[in-house]
Amino acid sequence: MHEPALRLPTARPIINKTDLAPHVGANLDVMHADTTRMRTNAQGLKPFVMTNLKTLAGLADVVKFIETWGMLQK
Secondary structure: OOOOOOOOOOOOOEEOOHHHHHHOOOOHHHHHHHHHHHOEEOOEEOOOEEOEOOOOEOHHHHHHHHHHHOOOOO
16 A cells, blocks of 8 residues: 655645756746646745746745755754
8 A cells, every 4th residue: 555645735746857948849928827827826825936946946936845854954
């Protein structure tokens, strides 16, 4: 029997490798709009992050999330 996956109370989806989007026909504006639409509820917009590790865009948000929810803060 499989154990249930760890579910963090504020799981944060990551749209990764945004630098590759133009090469595979993906439109980042559409991805952002779709994610915003799907993550908005009566309480507001639930967080998500788009990352490009070549330029480090979004990296600080991912690190902060891991430090906070992974209890790794100093």
